[in-house]
Amino acid sequence: MAGYRGRFAPSPTGPLHAGSLVAALASWLDARAHGGQWLVRIEDVDGPRCPPGTDEVILGQLAALGLLPDEPPVWQSRRDDRYQAALDRLIASGRAYGCACTRAEIAAAAGPRPRHGELVYPGTCRNGTNGRPIRAWRFRAEGRIAWQDRRLGPQSQDLATEVGDFVLKRADGLWAYQLAVVVDDAEQGITDVVRGEDLADNTPRQIALQRALGLPTPRYLHTPLVLAADGHKLSKQNGAAALDLDHPVARLQEAAGRLGLTPQASASTTREALAAILLQWTALTALR
Numbered sequence: 001m002a003g004y005r006g007r008f009a010p011s012p013t014g015p016l017h018a019g020s021l022v023a024a025l026a027s028w029l030d031a032r033a034h035g036g037q038w039l040v041r042i043e044d045v046d047g048p049r050c051p052p053g054t055d056e057v058i059l060g061q062l063a064a065l066g067l068l069p070d071e072p073p074v075w076q077s078r079r080d081d082r083y084q085a086a087l088d089r090l091i092a093s094g095r096a097y098g099c100a101c102t103r104a105e106i107a108a109a110a111g112p113r114p115r116h117g118e119l120v121y122p123g124t125c126r127n128g129t130n131g132r133p134i135r136a137w138r139f140r141a142e143g144r145i146a147w148q149d150r151r152l153g154p155q156s157q158d159l160a161t162e163v164g165d166f167v168l169k170r171a172d173g174l175w176a177y178q179l180a181v182v183v184d185d186a187e188q189g190i191t192d193v194v195r196g197e198d199l200a201d202n203t204p205r206q207i208a209l210q211r212a213l214g215l216p217t218p219r220y221l222h223t224p225l226v227l228a229a230d231g232h233k234l235s236k237q238n239g240a241a242a243l244d245l246d247h248p249v250a251r252l253q254e255a256a257g258r259l260g261l262t263p264q265a266s267a268s269t270t271r272e273a274l275a276a277i278l279l280q281w282t283a284l285t286a287l288r
């Protein structure tokens with residue numbers, strides 16, 4: 001498809017593991033299957049959670065696997081001015097507002113409605129902070145967002161009741177993932193977002209932001225998660241090991257298996273393995 005642009009957007013909180021490789025491989029495969037471009041964006045807005053050098057470790061792991069981006073990587077930590085410009089536009093159009101509430105105040109006012117451990121903001125500062133200093137900036141969440149996922153099918157979420165007015169800029173001055181990802185996907189011309197299913201739930205917030213900023217909405221494909229022995233998503237916290245890249249072909253074949261592909265075991269180089277996996281992915285996407 002002409003003009004396809006995809007991306008892999010890791011947060012460099014730790015090296016790639018078996019789970020993040022599935023998202024990386026799927027986004028690469030889908031871009032190649034569509035004759036498109038594949039980009040890498042380092043999502044390091046939450047600096048304190050990103051150990052120095054982890055970005056380079058991830059780029060090295062991708063290179064060892066033969067997953068090479070078509071353009072130089074982009075670092076979110078260098079793009080403050082873009083996020084500020086987007087926030088300024090949302091404030092000017094009345095879609096973002098300053099919030100003076102502390103966590104304790106939100107907890108006291110929100111009632112018993114935790115959602116993934118997060119409280120639905122009760123809207124206390126929607127009409128102003130009553131002279132209290134602004135701590136964070138929030139997006140005015142309104143209405144139900146319906147969207148189509150290429151794997152999960154039709155999806156829908158009532159933003160106001162299920163999520164509430166969400167944070168764009170945190171009280172500690174850091175940019176929220178939702179704003180940064182929307183600004184960057186648009187600026188990089190991303191047409192197709194392919195990422196892990198744990199992020200599917202963020203999509204309606206991102207679509208709402210795209211609409212408020214007058215930006216296009218890409219297509220979305222959320223890939224199956226790799227679960228740890230405890231049934232939770234594989235993560236550093238539950239023991240995801242960094243990828244053993246002594247055998248990159250085996251790692252690619254395992255990741256392909258998680259995507260429901262059955263590549264032949266005969267490949268001896270990453271280039272051969274990727275070519276075989278790509279043939280299968282292309283056959284599958286042609287059916288979708």
Ligand code: GLU
Nearest residue numbers: 009010011043181195199
């Ligand atoms: N940086 C996010 C993560 O590593 C992924 C963002 C995205 O693909 O939209 O979980």
